[in-house]
Amino acid sequence: MSGRRAAFQGERGAFTEEALISYFGDSVEVVPLRTLEEVFSAVESGAADYGVVPAENSLAGSVGETYDLLLSHDLRVHGEVVLRVEHHLLSVEGASLDRIREVWSHPQAIDQCRRFLASLGAEVAPMSNTALAAKRLAERRDPSIGVIASRRAAAIYGLSVLASNLEDDESNYTRFFVLSRESRPPTGDDKTSIIFSTRHEPGSLYRCLEPFASRGINLTKIESRPIRSRPWEYNFYLDMEGHGLDPAISAALEELSRRATFVKILGSYPRWR
Structure with a gap:
């Protein structure tokens, strides 16, 4: 690269x-x-x-x-x-856990570390990014402030790790x-992601999913998102096992295009291991 x-x-x-x-x-x-x-x-x-x-x-x-x-x-x-997301409490050199009075981090990181923060008893201030919180603390050099961020952020901004693995759930x-801008060729262990929308009538979602079920294609995710400017209508985001050039998936996508009102293939790509 x-x-x-x-x-x-x-x-x-x-x-x-x-x-x-x-x-x-x-x-x-x-x-x-x-x-x-x-x-x-x-x-x-x-x-x-x-x-x-x-x-x-x-x-x-x-x-x-x-x-x-x-x-x-x-x-x-x-x-x-x-x-795997691992949250750490960082502060400036010389800081200690019992001196932390305020903690900065992204709202999602704060939410994922509720038990630790409750035990710490510090004020919590949300920021737009965990690494931005670390950068701001490195500039301010206040030992009463901690940030929840990655170990990599500690190394980049010269901060010390005061506590590790703060997340409430290890399955994070x-x-x-x-x-x-480019498509990927098949590797033999791929996934494909698409977006589609259906007609606003009974059975339309079933008809759009049936081409995948009838060909034994495993769907690994389906989620709806509102369509802007069309209240109470939705796009569906779908992940499946296999590459878009695989004969079964190619045939299913062709059939979907005749049943759906809109289809966009986001890409086929190697599955992460």
Whole structure:
């Protein structure tokens, strides 16, 4: 991946950057951006070769903004990364756990560490990004403030780890999509993601799913998202095992296109191991 650029939303040390490094290794050039919209636009324009964006968390569910952007941008899902999320309490050198009076972090990280925070008894202040919280603390150098962030953020911003594995549930994983302008050939162990919408009438969703069931295609996810400007109507996001060029999936997608009112193939990509 030498010479390639991969964009992500947030500051250096964010969990998305950790997923990016896990996927590409250290040879890729990392491009931090402010928003998910900027990540999609950077890949679409060619300013970045790839983008890495959060898709869903095993505890908190899907990232709605990512799925909405997949609908509105002409990109392909090039790969996926599944990251075990480990939260740590960080502070400046010389700080101690009993001196922490305030904790900064992203609202989702705060929610995932409720038991620890209750035992700590500190005030909690939400921030837009776990790594941004670490960066701000590194600038402020206040030993009464802690941040919940990754161990990678501690190394980047010169902070100390005061407590580890703070999450209430050990089954805390986040799935990320790797975005590209290019499609992937089959590998033999792939997944395919699509979006479709149905007619607003009885049995329409059943008719759209039947082509997959009749061909023995395993669906690994189905989720609805509201269609903007059409109240109480929905797009359906679907993941399945296999590649879009596999004969059974290709035939099912062709049949779906005749039964649905809209179909968009987001991409076929190797399953994360």
